[in-house]
Amino acid sequence: MKFDTPAQTNPIDKMVVVGRAVDRIDGPLKTTGTATYAYEHREAVNPAYGWVIGSAIAKGSFRWLNLNEVRAAPGVIAVVTAQEAGPLGKGDFNTAKLLGGPDVDHYHQAIGVVVAETLEQARAAAALARVEYARAEGQFDLVKALDTAAVVGDNGKPASPEIVGTFDAAFAAAPVKLDAEYTTPDHSHAMMEPFASIAVWNGDELTVWTSHQLIDWGRSDLAKMLNIPKDKVRFLSPYIGGGFGGKLWVRADAVLAALGAKAAGRAVKVALPRPFMMNNSTHRPATRQRIRIGARQDGTITAIGHESGSGDLPGGSPETATGQTKLLYAGANRLTALRLAVLDLPEGNAMRAPGEAPGMMALEIAMDEMAEKLGMDPVAFRIKNDTQVDPARPERRFSQRQLVRCLTEGAERFVWSRRNPKPGQTRDGRWLTGLGVAAAFRNHMSGTSAARVHLDADGKVAVETDMTDIGTGSYTIIAQTAAEMMGVPLDAVTVKLGSSEFPVSVGSGGQWGAANSTAGVYAACVRLREAIAQKLGFDPASALFEGGFVRSGNRSARLGEAAAQGRLTGEDKIEYGTLGKTWQLSTFGAHFVEVGVDAYTGVTRLRRMLAVCAAGRIINPKSARSQVIGAMTMGVGSALMEELVVDKRFGFFVNHDLASYEVPVHADIPHQDVIFLDEADDKANPMKAKGVGELGLCGVGAAVANAIYNATGVRIRDYPLTLDKYLDKLPPLV
Amino acid sequence: MPIMLKVNGQSRPLSLDTRTTLLDALREHLHLTGTKKGCDHGQCGACTVLVNGRRINSCLSLAIMHDGDEITTIEGLGTPDKLHPMQAAFVKHDGYQCGYCTPGQICSAVAVLEEIARGVPSHVQEDLTAAPRATNLEMRERMSGNICRCGAYSNIAEAMAEVAGVAG
Known part of the structure; x- marks a missing residue:
């Protein structure tokens, strides 16, 4: 199905099942421990255990590698290093190769795997590896490396700054100006399920159970690395214990399980130990951002400039932290630029809302600062500079843009009027309290997505697609979509996901999963409806599918009757035309936060949080709300605690486990409120839906930072806002 | 051995x-x-x-x-067909997303309510000698050893409140 004109009224608009806050259909499995994650599949019998050896240097090579003691250790079946593996291909999506040696590209790069009868034996044997390294000089200091970094485009290739109008002159002439620098640190996905895979070969055919967000990307890249045809790889991820972008790409566990299984001649399971993950895999790169805003006294922005620098391994790409600044606020004169430094730290790559997450952390503090300079309320300042068109190409309108309503409804609900515009004035006992706001913005992306839908004689519907559910609720919203389309109750639908044996979906990432994967199911259901109508001799165009029956004119049949002589199947994919170019498809929101900062100790506690989101049709308000509160929680982490600390001498992230890379815990998070504006975006897809999983993160950090400023009068532009950065600047106690 | x-x-x-x-x-x-x-x-x-x-x-x-x-x-x-009340409350309140931390959260939540009922004190109690109550703060403090990176905390607190029979 080609989606190239705006959606008309369609069966989803009935919203009998779609749009309802139903419980997740996989809930009983997840809450009883019976959902099966990567390391837990038992189809591969008698598996051996692999333990990965990692590089102890960040850059250089081995002088020698002695594995004699490893091979002689109890229980060892095989050892695979780059030498045993032979030449491996490099995946399209990886910057650093997944098996290093003799050259090493980053700290904790995998350099081998030890396969043994038991986990304990493999781990003990791996510790006996002796490596003599020749360490090379590396660049680990982002600030230093940015001095000579070139301007690049989003893809990392050389480019020029993007300029609209005449930025320099307009900024110079502006009566009110802000010119400030902001920093965000390296972040780790820190998903709860470690990278894990089980691999087994049957002749030249490989089956891998793994934890991956995008089956087809993973399957293609793994085949490429192993130099085997893609159709020889069966790639399975039915349940995924979180990803946040970290599981978009094949990682060392999958490659080394496959190589280990080949060498051992049996199934091998490999999980990356938690303290190994943060340097072995990818992270969200740190940024240094400069924001300049010039405005007239009435608050009209006349010039807005946003430059961001980040680093990555050679051949890598930048953190695209300036993207939202091209679209979020009006302003005739604009400048955005990305700089990319070469660093020898582990690979930087996508983490939840790549670009916008750190970009909004900076931009939305800048907007708060600018509002204060203008003597305006920060909500009013944002409303003043709303735009309904792409500022660089005014002929392109936003398909839907209710940022102003998000801000005004949020302000009312949060009782924003209680905020004292003068910071550091409001006390509640020992607590300095403050309110903060930020806009939320994240583009919507369209992507091809296919599905197959079956109808059986008992009237049951079964959906198959290689879409994944990484906690996002895919199982449930796909079931809701099929139930709505086929006119059956939710419990008449079963959903199978995450297998390369199913039609290729858009996968989970970039908050594109929900809208596109359900649109693919919609397309497949349209085909199935046609097949059913044809079978029953009904007119496909006018047949109604409701309450388990098909009706056409005065004729009616039980849905299952169509499949009385055998299962009927519809398969199709959604593909997109140019609506996404004609229109700007984006999602919007507003975050409101209240904090208390202990006047004596400087400890910050969140008191209230509210997000108002405008993101097209919400397919399941319950799971969508969870996406948003989860993102708000991650946003609190980015504001208050999350930072991978770089050892600039040896080139690695020092705090590479869950004790020292701090993420929010129960005690940190108050009750969270989420409001979805009632929307349906007919330019997006037949579901009229967009996404919320990343929108919910964009801006939260800045809302927290702005609330801390409002509470204390201390403006901090370097994340995270740990108390060492403001304790000595708090208002005097007496 | x-x-x-x-x-x-x-x-x-x-x-x-x-x-x-x-x-x-x-x-x-x-x-x-x-x-x-x-x-x-x-x-x-x-x-x-x-x-x-x-x-x-x-x-x-x-x-x-x-x-x-x-x-x-x-x-x-409990089992999918016969959920423990805490498991059912997690489903009802969407107290999970990816599901990976969920079994640990549920085991902890069951134990936390039992610890509160038994009078085991905690760091956030104002009066250490008084019997602890299943307040939002109290439960959040005691659950803080169970990380949920998906960030379902607000919903988990509501699930626990329902099982504890207190207002979320």
Whole structure:
């Protein structure tokens, strides 16, 4: 199905099942421990255990590698290093190769795997590896490396700054100006399920159970690395214990399980130990951002400039932290630029809302600062500079843009009027309290997505697609979509996901999963409806599918009757035309936060949080709300605690486990409120839906930072806002 | 080394490497994979199980230390067809997303309510000698050893409040 004109009224608009806050259909499995994650599949019998050896240097090579003691250790079946593996291909999506040696590209790069009868034996044997390294000089200091970094485009290739109008002159002439620098640190996905895979070969055919967000990307890249045809790889991820972008790409566990299984001649399971993950895999790169805003006294922005620098391994790409600044606020004169430094730290790559997450952390503090300079309320300042068109190409309108309503409804609900515009004035006992706001913005992306839908004689519907559910609720919203389309109750639908044996979906990432994967199911259901109508001799165009029956004119049949002589199947994919170019498809929101900062100790506690989101049709308000509160929680982490600390001498992230890379815990998070504006975006897809999983993160950090400023009068532009950065600047106690 | 674990009411004889953790004994030897390995270092709580009625991180305990102990895992609390009230409350309040920390959260939540009922004090109690109550703050404090990176905390608090019979 080609989606190239705006959606008309369609069966989803009935919203009998779609749009309802139903419980997740996989809930009983997840809450009883019976959902099966990567390391837990038992189809591969008698598996051996692999333990990965990692590089102890960040850059250089081995002088020698002695594995004699490893091979002689109890229980060892095989050892695979780059030498045993032979030449491996490099995946399209990886910057650093997944098996290093003799050259090493980053700290904790995998350099081998030890396969043994038991986990304990493999781990003990791996510790006996002796490596003599020749360490090379590396660049680990982002600030230093940015001095000579070139301007690049989003893809990392050389480019020029993007300029609209005449930025320099307009900024110079502006009566009110802000010119400030902001920093965000390296972040780790820190998903709860470690990278894990089980691999087994049957002749030249490989089956891998793994934890991956995008089956087809993973399957293609793994085949490429192993130099085997893609159709020889069966790639399975039915349940995924979180990803946040970290599981978009094949990682060392999958490659080394496959190589280990080949060498051992049996199934091998490999999980990356938690303290190994943060340097072995990818992270969200740190940024240094400069924001300049010039405005007239009435608050009209006349010039807005946003430059961001980040680093990555050679051949890598930048953190695209300036993207939202091209679209979020009006302003005739604009400048955005990305700089990319070469660093020898582990690979930087996508983490939840790549670009916008750190970009909004900076931009939305800048907007708060600018509002204060203008003597305006920060909500009013944002409303003043709303735009309904792409500022660089005014002929392109936003398909839907209710940022102003998000801000005004949020302000009312949060009782924003209680905020004292003068910071550091409001006390509640020992607590300095403050309110903060930020806009939320994240583009919507369209992507091809296919599905197959079956109808059986008992009237049951079964959906198959290689879409994944990484906690996002895919199982449930796909079931809701099929139930709505086929006119059956939710419990008449079963959903199978995450297998390369199913039609290729858009996968989970970039908050594109929900809208596109359900649109693919919609397309497949349209085909199935046609097949059913044809079978029953009904007119496909006018047949109604409701309450388990098909009706056409005065004729009616039980849905299952169509499949009385055998299962009927519809398969199709959604593909997109140019609506996404004609229109700007984006999602919007507003975050409101209240904090208390202990006047004596400087400890910050969140008191209230509210997000108002405008993101097209919400397919399941319950799971969508969870996406948003989860993102708000991650946003609190980015504001208050999350930072991978770089050892600039040896080139690695020092705090590479869950004790020292701090993420929010129960005690940190108050009750969270989420409001979805009632929307349906007919330019997006037949579901009229967009996404919320990343929108919910964009801006939260800045809302927290702005609330801390409002509470204390201390403006901090370097994340995270740990108390060492403001304790000595708090208002005097007496 | 031979040991006997009493898991979810059943005696399970095992012969284990002395280095095998209770977590790996459950997951790799008894195939009770509901108990999750998130960090293997006592940092995340995904491996929380009840041992003789108390919650522990099973990754921080060697299996051979538990000869004869009664262990309750998530599988012992309820099944998809017969959910424990805490499991049902997690489903109702969407107290999870990816589901990986969920068994640990649920085992902890069950134990937390029991600890509060038993009068075990906590760091956030204003009066340490008074009986603790199942307030939002109290439950959040006691649940803080169980990380949920998906960020379902607000919903978990509501699920627990429902089971505890207090307003969320």
